[in-house]
Amino acid sequence: MNCCLFLPFMVGVSLLRPCLTATENSKAEEAKPPQGSPTRLKSGWIWNQYFVEEEMNVTKDIGRLSSNMHNGSNSLKYKISGDGAGSIFFINGTTGVLSVAQKLDREKQAFYNLKAHLIDITTGQAVESESEFVVKVTDINDNEPKFLQEPYEAVVPEMSPEGTFIIQVTARDADDPLCNNNARLVYELLQGQPYFSIEPTTGVIRTSSKMDRELQDSYWVIVQAKDRIGLPGALSGTTRVLITLSDINDNIPTFKTGLYRMNVSESAPIGTSVGIIMAHDRDIGENAEMDYSIENDDSQTFDIITNNETQEGIVILKKKVDYEQQAYYHVRAKVKNRHVDKQLKKYHTVASTTLIRVRVEDEDEPPVFLLPYYVLEIFEESPQGSLVGVVSATDPDENRCPIRYSISKSNTFQIDDNGTITTTHPLDREMRAWWNFSITATELYNEEQTSEVPVYVQVLDINDHAPEFPELYKTYVCENASSGQEIQTISAVDKDDSIERPNFYFNLSVEDTENSKFTIRDNQDNTAVILTNRTGFSLQEETVFYIFILIADNGVPSLTSTNMLTIQVCDCGDSGSIEICHNKDMLFMESRTEIMTAILISAVIMLLLGIIFMILHLQQRKKQTLFPEKDKECRESIFRYDDGGTREEDTEASAIGELRCSTFMRETRTRKTTSAEIRSLCRMSWQVGPDDAVIKEFILEKLEEANTDTYAHPLDSLQIYAFEGTGSLAGSLSSLESSVSGENENFDCFHDLEIPFQI
Structure with a gap:
């Protein structure tokens, strides 16, 4: 039961x-x-x-x-x-x-x-x-346990002792806790052993062994909750817990190499960077910060400065060196953690050291700047020619050659012979806050001796920008709005870089304060609220209101801007909710987007149709006959006269089948001149063989010229008048003398030949 x-x-x-x-x-x-x-x-x-x-x-x-x-x-x-x-x-x-x-x-x-x-x-x-x-x-057990605050994340220091509390996870079961233990839960770990353990009844996760962050910095633990205290028929739920190990300072910095070799010129000034040494610390963050020092430099020639950003040790000259006095120096550098917890001193009983071997170079030295780099400052909007700073370089040689300076790749700054850097025009911090360039120092009498130094110029801020609205507000007021109703929350932004937290002050313009249908309430947290100053508005009387809001900052001197806020009257219906107006605006924008999209699609379709039509038209033109008048069959005849008479039997007509027209593209061929044609005919008249063969060869040549000449008109007939030949009873008809190209030429070969022809 x-x-x-x-x-x-x-x-x-x-x-x-x-x-x-x-x-x-x-x-x-x-x-x-x-x-x-x-x-x-x-x-x-x-x-x-x-x-x-x-x-x-x-x-x-x-x-x-x-x-x-x-x-x-x-x-x-x-x-x-x-x-x-x-x-x-x-x-x-x-x-x-x-x-x-x-x-x-x-x-x-x-x-x-x-x-x-x-x-x-x-x-x-x-x-x-x-x-x-x-x-x-x-009740019956029909609900599984559910965890409340997923996902779970927890942080525990590395090397924490066993049993250290990490986090508590909690699940809830909707069943009746008084019936069959349906809602009595027990917890267990499905993943996370042997590093973690969990209390079955409370869900408290604890460490079960020491863990080293340098070996693994995070663990995923899977926790299961079962109802009915885990008895058969129980339902379960799981969750994941990300456990991250935080770093403790349990590692000392160590050098990657036991010997560093460096060179320094004998002319290098004090403060010159000789080289860089680097130690490695497996810890992170503050625990990895370190300090370098010189351990056994009896001559007090070198020193080490720690670069806090890169954690490098910069070896610098503490005293000038002379190649003639000492060519080599051997010093030992030591590194240690900057922050050491008293409880963790056992990890820092031994310090790491390395040997530095410095060789002094004997050479003609170029100019040397007093600093390895320069960080200068100037206020924005400073007038042209304002002083930025001074750099200085000297010639370490005995002759002390004068130095001239130049700036590379910068039209914003200029430098004179004294190393004074000035501006060429006012600067705007909001456009660019840092300027980086190099200054070159060159010996006046030896231009090969040069040196460069990086210069970093920070543009300091002045209050030259007034606050303004961060966005274009879309403000609505309902027709049935009541007096004192909040309709818009506004804020402000300022391009200036204020050291203190910027404070903005809001107020209506004098005209709006006296006559405005709206009021403003400054929240004293860089925001303000626009409120109605009367009850009820009318779309028929006035649809839009414009109010001018004054926003002042806390700069010195304070700047104020006037910003216009547009308030539209909206029919909010019976609900009186302004969200209805915003939703209408969104629907209008979406409809405009759909219309523009439809127009764009239509234009693309019309363009594609135009391209297809053009392609079809060009293909149709290619199919048309190049010379449509040649579609009909062309017939030519050659007439041969055996004598000078006019009888019918003296004429022989021969049809030339080869002269049938066919449509094809002809290659451009240069026409022969008249003299060339006559000379060709002259050569043909002296050929040995039957007269028909001579005439046939001549006709075929003319036919080839006509067919390959793209500029020639289509021919209906081709008539050639040659000579009678040896078989003619009439003999020679006449002699031919021709003037070609304005010159008189005699063709003796044509004393018995008359060849009038037309094409």
């Missing part, structure tokens, strides 16, 4: 007070009769306490209601009212059997308060007064 049925005995009557409105046994209620009526005993309801197990998905009878006033008459019916009556709980009107018809969830509702009624259906009147009873939903 479910143990929850015995809850009255386990947790006391007080926990089930709503359930005990009726007794376990039958009992009667005695009612006082009205005054003057005879005394009678009124019977009471008889019922038990009812329980329903959650998640039960079948209709089930859970008990029976009865009253001794029910005499078995069919006109008397039982009814119920209250939580879930008629939808979840039903009663048989005749028998009083109570049943549940729906699946219930205890986590949503654990108790249902109902009332029992006995009704005479003929009169509709209650035979007995109503009685209250409770149906309790009993």
Whole structure:
């Protein structure tokens, strides 16, 4: 039997007070009769306490209601009212059997308060007064534990002793903790051993061994929570915990090499950087900061300066060196941590050292700057020619050659012969806060002796920018706004670099203060609130208001700007929420975006259609005949005359099939001059062989010239008048003399030949 049925005995009557409105046994209620009526005993309801197990998905009878006033008459019916009556709980009107018809969830509702009624259906009147009873939903284990604050992260110092507290994780179970231990949880680690452990009942995670951050700096721990104290049938949930080891100063800095070799010129001035040494510390942050020192330099020639940014040791000259006196120096450098906890001194009993061997060079030395680099400052907006700073270099040689200075790759600064750096124009810190350039020092009489030094110029800020709005505010006020309603919170930004936290002061302009329909309240935290100064606005009267807000900063001197705020009147509806106006604005912007997108797509489609149409048109033109008049068949004839007569039989006509026209592209071919054609014909007339062969070769040559000449017109006929030849009875017709290109030429070969021809 479910143990929850015995809850009255386990947790006391007080926990089930709503359930005990009726007794376990039958009992009667005695009612006082009205005054003057005879005394009678009124019977009471008889019922038990009812329980329903959650998640039960079948209709089930859970008990029976009865009253001794029910005499078995069919006109008397039982009814119920209250939580879930008629939808979840039903009663048989005749028998009083109570049943549940729906699946219930205890986590949503654990108790249902109902009332029992006995009704005479003929009169509709209650035979007995109503009685209250409770149906309790009993729990089943249907909810798994859930962790509350995921994801979990924790930090613990490295090398912490075993049992050090790290973090506590907590899970919750929605089930009833008093029923079957459904919500009693136990915790265990699924991942994280052997470095961590967890308390099963509290979820407290502790260290179980010492861990070294330098070996591993973070761990993922997986924690599981089980309900029912881990018994069979328990549900579970898991979470991950990232545990990071914080650093402690448990490592000493050590040098990477035991010997450093360096060179220094004998002319190097005091303070010259000779070289750099570097130690390594496995710790991080402040624990890795270190200091270098010289341990056994009896001559006091060298010193070491620590670069706090790079943690390098810069070896510098403490005294001038002379190659003729000493060419080599051997010094030992030592390094130690800058911050050492008293509890961690056991880790720092031994210091690391290294040997430095310095060789002095004997050479003609270039100019030497007094500092390895210069950091200078100048206020922005300083006028042209303002002093930035002075650099100085000297010639270490005995002749002390004069030095001239120059600036490389900078049009913003200039330097004179004394090393004085000035500006060429005012500077703006908001445009550029740092300027880096190099200055070259050159010996006046030996330009090969030069040296450079880096210069860093910081532009200092002045209050030259007034505060302004950080954005363009979209402010709305409802038509039905009430006086004193907040409609906009504003803030300000300032381009200047204030040492102190910038403070801004807000106020309305004088004109808006006197006549404005709005007021402003300075929140004294660099923000202000715009409030209405009257009740109600009208879109018909005025749709937009413009107010001018004065914003002042705390600079010296203070600067003030005037900023216009546009306030639009909006119909907010009955809700009076300004968010409606913002949503309308967003919908308008989205519709504009959609319209622009549609227009762009249409333009792209039209462009593609135009390109396709152009391609089709060009292809169609290529298919057209280059010379359409040659589509028809061309016919040519050659007429041969054997004598000078005009008889028909003296003429022979021959069709030239080879002269049929066909459409093709001709290559450009240079026309022959008339003289060249005549000379060609002259050569042909002296050929040995039949006359037909000579004429045929000549005609074929002319045909080839016509076909390959792209500038020639299409030919319908080709007539060639040559000579009669040896077979002619008429003999020679005439002699041909021709003037070509303005010159008279005699062609003796044509004394018996007349060749008029046309193409």
